[in-house]
Amino acid sequence: MMNSHARDHILEALRQNPEISVLIIGAGINGIATFRDLALQGMDVLLVDQADFCSGASAASSHMIHGGIRYLENGEFRLVREAVRERNNLLQNAPHYVKPLATTIPIFKWFSGLFNAPLKFLGLLNKPTERGAVVIKIGLLLYDAYTRLQGTVPVHTWAFRKQSLEKYPQLNPAIKCTATYYDAMIPTPERLCIELILEAEAASPGARALNYMRVIATDKTSVRLKDEFGDEALLVKPKIVINAAGPWIDFANGALGLITRMVGGTKGSHLVLDHPQLHSALGGQEFFFENKDGRIVLLFPLMDKVLVGTSDLRIDDPSEARCTQEEVDYFLSMIEKVFPQIKVADADIVFTFSGVRPLPSSASSQTGQISRDHKIEVIEPGEQLDFPILCLIGGKWTSFRAFSEEVSNVVLERLGLKRLVSTEHLAIGGGRGYPRDDNARDALLTHWVEETALPRQRLITLFERYGTRFKEVASFIGAGRDEALREHAAYSRREISYLVREEKILHLDDLVLRRSLLAMLGELTPELLEELAQIVGESLGWSEEETHAEVKRTAAILQDKHNVSLGINRNNP
Ligand SMILES: Cc1cc2nc3c(=O)[nH]c(=O)nc-3n(C[C@H](O)[C@H](O)[C@H](O)COP(=O)(O)OP(=O)(O)OC[C@H]3O[C@@H](n4cnc5c(N)ncnc54)[C@H](O)[C@@H]3O)c2cc1C
Incomplete structure (x- = not known):
């Protein structure tokens, strides 16, 4: 009963004293990381989620902790530099959950996509295509340049057709070559999230986290919360609100009486396959490749199963995201493209999941080209609300720490406080010692x-x-x-x-x-x-x-x- 007592204790304390410095709406990775950063500065901060912790976009990722090599093509150099640094930090700070992952790209063409990057920089190209060997080589050389400084993972290697087929005999013999580079994976992101929460609560007596607690309304100074396990609404009076509701950001602003259009999410689905033959063909590596239209496909050993993803489809209501039969058929056809001798059927699927990327609102017809970078949009206090709302837009799992540090810095500055602790080299949970x-x-x-x-x-x-x-x-x-x-x-x-x-x-x-x-x-x-x-x-x-x-x-x-x-x-x- 310890758990519910702890919850009752938090609820009772908030009823007694509803004044808090910071309320964070949404316990995905961005809300959780900000909660931890603020708690480490000794602050009183309340984190709430309408469902369980890490059950939204943060539970639906491709489980990669990666620099985002393909964002180089969109010219997002800042994002790649930051993500590579954060990936390397996570390999050090959370070695129990973040593991290095060799990633192989099977390449079917020599020159395709050669002019994509320069044309994109000039704004003349809006349609991705499958990249050929030359473009991939240039991308990997650039990626190595970002990676080399910290030396946490090796630089990329290159293998021509014969050598590639010797190493991966099940690969499509139509390949021209393969390239292998290194990123990282996080098989259990939800577990890292719960550790960050527990650590934050231990760091500051005023740091409290409640799942199944939804933000439903405001009356200018207070925010009204609905507890799934109780009839009575809870009122809290924050000095600052952080809207970390991910793809639900505009819905959460709506609950606070504000009409906004900050995110325009895209849905991505994944399959988990029980297929020992495919698992063994992957040789413990990720396979990462592109469809003809430039859409990314990844195959990835998740324990003794295989993770396959992902799609990138516009969706209005994040709560409606489901993996459809059309997506399943598409994924299975992509596996066949790379491993034509391996037969995979619907019956091999043991689990599917789907989530929505909280991307900044954009009119781009090519969803893959919408920026994956993060930013804070501030709604200042006004006639409707006495407190500011910091809305956390976008971001990748990989760069959660850097994003949360940015958010905390804004909070600390607004409250006239100083940073006491940096999270950059701080081990997390079972990564300590x-x-x-x-x-x-x-x-x-x-x-x-x-x-x-x-x-x-x-x-x-x-x-x-x-x-x-x-x-x-x-x-x-x-x-x-x-x-x-x-x-x-x-x-x-x-x-x-x-x-x-x-x-x-x-x-x-x-x-x-x-x-x-x-x-x-x-x-x-x-x-x-x-x-x-x-x-x-x-x-x-x-x-x-x-x-x-x-x-x-x-x-x-x-x-x-x-x-x-x-x-x-x-x-x-
Ligand atoms: C298909 C897909 C693949 C991805 N792959 C990768 C990858 O491989 N690597 C990578 O680095 N990144 C990846 N990402 C990106 C990354 O997962 C997300 O950017 C990140 O998880 C967003 O986290 P968040 O905390 O902002 O949002 P979320 O995790 O969605 O958290 C928001 C939370 O707010 C809660 N909430 C909403 N409304 C309310 C309310 N009114 N009251 C209380 N709570 C509320 C929700 O329940 C939810 O838990 C991927 C994303 C997707 C969707």
Whole structure:
């Protein structure tokens, strides 16, 4: 019950004293990172999300922490320089969740797209095409130039057709060559988000985060919040509001009585495939290539599955984003283009997801060319509102820290405060004290085998899941009678209880979709969901009806948003 008590405690404190320095609307990566930065400066700041933490655009990314090589062509040099630096920082600060990723581009033409970049700079080209080897080579040389300074990842390499086919025998023999460069991936972005939140709350007693709390209205000085778990509205009086609602920014401004048109999002979908042959053909690398019309496709090993994405389609309401059959067909045809001998079918899909990029409002007909950079748009106080609103537009997952630092600096300046802490080289969560080589890792594990008496293999699993936070999880597990889950031996009852107690889980789907990869990797069965619901319910004090309702709710979300059918709602009306 620790979790709900903590929530009740926050709610009660806000009822007693509704005055806060900063209210952040939206707990995607940008709101969360700003929350952490402000908390580290010792500020009182409230972060709220209408749903769970990291459940919007931030849960729907391609899971790449990348410099954005293709933004060079749009002339976005500032963005690439910043993103490469942030990627390198994340490899150092969060090595438990951000891993280097070799990325191979199969190239089918020598010269295509040669004049794209100069023509784009001159504003004479508005239609992307598939790039040929020469253009890609120039792009990679430029990218290396940005990367080389910090030396965190190697420079690119080049292989001609024969050599490429030797290395990747399943590749389309029509290729001319392949280029391999290095970026990074983040298989569990949601977990990094929860760690940032917990760290922020620990850093400042005035830093408080509430999921399932929606901003619904304002009366000039106060903002009205609706708690999904309570009937009573909560009023807070902020000095500054940060609108970090991502693709919902204009909707959130609307709730505050303002009509704006700041973002014009595009939808991107992904598939997760259970396909060992394709997984093995990727050789542990990402494959990144372009369709004839310049649309990007990526194939990416996500644990033992394969992630495929992405599309870039205009959409009006971000809440409506779903992966359609048309997108599925398109992705499967793209896989066939690069690996023609590998047959992939709808039946291999274990999970789909879709989200909306919070791009700045733009009239461009080519969505790929809308800037991926970020900016702050300020709505000053006026007749309608007593407080300013800082709206966070755009941005990439990769550059969240730099963006949040910019936002915090504006806040600090407006409140006449000084920055106390820089986040640039600050380790995050289970990245703190992370062993730098295998020997150090082995020594750490040996120590914890003695400390907790848990089997070494179990500790390795926990280390891989939580980085150095495995110590806290293992201590909790070791302090009571535990057993492996009946339906999933790699998890145990006390591990699940730990997540519920410590990580602000309020619904069953928070656990299976965001605190773990259980749903995304296609590991859920009706029996496992029931078993998990019982354990979560015991910690949160759910009745039998509530437990059953949570199972149905999760199954409905999986069906509606992720094309996963567990058959639960059909069998148990
Ligand atoms: C398909 C796709 C692929 C991408 N791939 C990559 C990639 O590989 N690498 C990369 O670096 N970036 C990538 N991005 C970009 C990156 O994911 C986003 O820019 C980033 O996640 C935006 O985060 P955010 O916090 O601004 O928005 P969000 O994560 O959407 O957060 C906004 C939050 O606000 C909440 N909210 C809305 N209204 C209210 C309200 N009234 N009250 C309370 N809360 C509210 C929502 O519930 C939501 O959780 C991708 C994006 C997409 C969509």
